[in-house]
Amino acid sequence: MKRARTWLPGLLLVSPSILLIGVFVYGMIGWNLRLALSDQHRPIQDADFVGLVNFIELWDEARWPGAVRNAVIFTVVFVGGALFMGWLLGLLLDKGIKGEATLRTIYLAPMAVSFIATGVVWRWLMNPAPADRATGLNALFVELNLDFLVNNWWTNPEFGMAAMALPAIWQLSGYIMALFLAGFRGVSEDLREAARVDGCSEWRVYLYIVMPQLRPVTLSVVIILGHMSLKVFDLIIAIAGQQIIADVPAVYMWQMVFEVRDPAVGATIASYMLIAVAAFVVPYLIWSIRKERSEGR
Structure with a gap:
């Protein structure tokens, strides 16, 4: 009981931030990934799960390799x-x-x-x-x-x-x-x-x-x-x-979403960008955590 009194006020204090991050960061990432794995190529249509088809077919587009x-x-x-x-x-x-x-x-x-x-x-x-x-x-x-x-x-x-x-x-x-x-x-x-x-x-x-x-x-x-x-x-x-x-x-994604109005392809490009950024950030976070642990011993 005493232990709960110690961490509960802090949890309540940061819970609004946790909720907002959960919805507007990780929730939006999940929604984007759902679009990228679907065949929703129009803003309003029924979409079916197609797996990695969009990720593979994007490399067949003449414009994508040049943008990369x-x-x-x-x-x-x-x-x-x-x-x-x-x-x-x-x-x-x-x-x-x-x-x-x-x-x-x-x-x-x-x-x-x-x-x-x-x-x-x-x-x-x-x-x-x-x-x-x-x-x-x-x-x-x-x-x-x-x-x-x-x-x-x-x-x-x-x-x-x-x-x-x-x-x-x-x-x-x-x-x-x-x-x-x-x-x-x-x-x-x-x-x-x-x-x-x-x-x-x-x-x-x-x-x-x-x-x-x-x-x-x-x-x-x-x-x-x-x-x-x-x-x-x-x-x-x-x-x-x-x-x-x-x-x-980023420019290619913007055009696919707001001009061509192809949500699935735009979400696929955004997913590739997320993966590229994660390739930079995640190793750094792992290194930082290991360093903190080694210094704390």
Whole structure:
């Protein structure tokens, strides 16, 4: 009885949140999965269970493999670029450069901007107009007599999605910088000083002392950026609209649900996106739980 009095008030306090999460998160996931496993290809019709037919047939659609390829390219460039830029900015601030507070504010400022606003600005910066009518970055290259750098940006079939990742890197690098800076500042100064006394140069101190202790931060950064990139939608729409050359699963899903009005295919695409995000998040959660248990022993 005494034990029940201990945990019952806490359970009652969090029960509204548990109920809402159960309905609007896991309930919606279950409803989406039911649609994906059915043959409901019209908004209003009787649906029958068809198993994994929709998941298999989706790969026969000419558009789907291209959308997956674009998402993979975007993810690799975005995660790698933001990870490197955030680490580099965090390293520079950790070295104590002048005006750190001002620079930190400037680097973090893009985080206050939505992906839609970022996309509108970068749509002009990455305007694929030719050199004689260049705007944005292409105009800058022309003014600097760097005409060989003028390109079609996101409309280029070879590296269009890599160019599409540039606005996302610009917007998220400051946030990643803050995470890495906290990691750098969390490394004991005594450890660094002991390494210096033993004759380590400054770069060896960072390589062998500081960087190994940033693995948890790096893993968290990869998880955060990875799941954001796999479900990117608003940035793509703001820059390219609904053009096939910049197609990604989220845009494809939106069109299937709201334009083609095929709930089953839209739910199938959403399920694939959920699986892709889970592939990033679940291993991290398992690793975190095991780490907490090992530290608690």
